Amino acid sequence: xxxxxxxxxxxxxxxxxxxxxxxxxxxxxxxxxxxxxxxxxxxxxxxxxxxxxxxxxxxxxxxxxxxxxxxxxxxxxxxxxxxxxxxxxxxxxxxxxxxxxxxxxxxxxxxxxxxxxxxxxxxxxxxxxxxxxxxxxxxxxxxxxxxxxxxxxxxxxxxxxxxxxxxxxxxxxxxxxxxxxxxxxxxxxxxxxxxxxxxxxxxxxxxxxxxx
Numbered sequence: 001x002x003x004x005x006x007x008x009x010x011x012x013x014x015x016x017x018x019x020x021x022x023x024x025x026x027x028x029x030x031x032x033x034x035x036x037x038x039x040x041x042x043x044x045x046x047x048x049x050x051x052x053x054x055x056x057x058x059x060x061x062x063x064x065x066x067x068x069x070x071x072x073x074x075x076x077x078x079x080x081x082x083x084x085x086x087x088x089x090x091x092x093x094x095x096x097x098x099x100x101x102x103x104x105x106x107x108x109x110x111x112x113x114x115x116x117x118x119x120x121x122x123x124x125x126x127x128x129x130x131x132x133x134x135x136x137x138x139x140x141x142x143x144x145x146x147x148x149x150x151x152x153x154x155x156x157x158x159x160x161x162x163x164x165x166x167x168x169x170x171x172x173x174x175x176x177x178x179x180x181x182x183x184x185x186x187x188x189x190x191x192x193x194x195x196x197x198x199x200x201x202x203x204x205x206x207x208x209x210x211x212x
Contacts, residue, residue, distance in 0.1 A: 021053045024049075025049070055119050
């Protein structure tokens with residue numbers, strides 16, 4: 001099968017993606033300010049998408065060039081996987097919430113901490129599409145191979161519980177399915193590297209120790 005490498009490489013493309021995610025991060029803030037700063041639970045949930053967007057913005061700016069590129073048939077699933085949590089956290093601005101469990105929302109704290117530590121460990125190896133920009137084995141990557149996704153799953157669920165409806169749960173489940181597919185796509189590429197194969201032998205679990 002003929003596979004074409006993604007041509008959106010280089011710092012110019014990285015800066016363009018950084019600007020796009022910065023704009024995505026500003027959308028809930030603009031919506032909040034337009035409402036006069038009244039902090040309803042749905043608005044707080046939307047504001048919670050800002051760290052994800054701005055961390056992506058920062059990571060695009062500093063990341064290294066790809067040593068092994070992504071291909072055009074590897075775009076759709078990772079892109080949907082990355083954008084669907086942002087949609088979920090802004091959903092109740094469009095579709096009114098019918099439920100709220102604010103105490104359970106405290107789950108977002110460990111999720112945010114895991115995600116932040118993962119971003120710090122990744123540094124210049126961050127990628128949205130399956131590519132190789134360096135093998136990271138430090139920080140939370142000492143315990144599971146994809147701690148950033150674990151942190152995102154916990155963080156997004158916690159913030160979703162502030163204000164949610166049945167559609168929220170459906171999109172959340174879609175987020176998880178897309179993330180699992182994205183992990184498989186990434187690992188197919190990463191396992192072509194001996195360094196990663198050795199790492200995978202030492203760190204057995206992808207996201208959750210003794211489970212997956």
